[in-house]
Amino acid sequence: MKDINEIPRLLRWKEVxxxxxxxxxxxxxxINQGKFPRGQKMVRGGQAVGWWASDINDYMLALMESAEGADHE
Structure with missing residues (x-):
């Protein structure tokens, strides 16, 4: 079994x-501009949306890298 920290997680808006x-x-x-990860329906046919924790992590890392790059220009 995978470590609990390795299992993909969907984050609700409050967590994001x-x-x-x-x-x-x-x-x-x-999201509408294609600059932020789209949320995923948590249940087929339902209204609840969540974001993959890995997508949010990747987004924040990219944001940090672009900010660091802008600081060095």
């Missing part, structure tokens, strides 16, 4: 909001 520095409406604008 604790990680990212943006408002919900801004995140949805970024």
């Amino acid at each position: 909001a604790k990680i990212i520095p943006f408002s919900r409406s801004y995140v949805y604008d970024l």
Whole structure:
């Protein structure tokens, strides 16, 4: 069995909001522009949406790298 930290996780908005520095409406604008990972339906036919923790992690790492690159220019 995999370590519990290796199992893919879906994060609900409240968890995502604790990680990212943006408002919900801004995140949805970024999603519409293709600049932020799309949420995934948690249940087929349902309304609940979650974001893969790995997608949020990758997004934040890319944001950090672009900020660091901008600092060095």
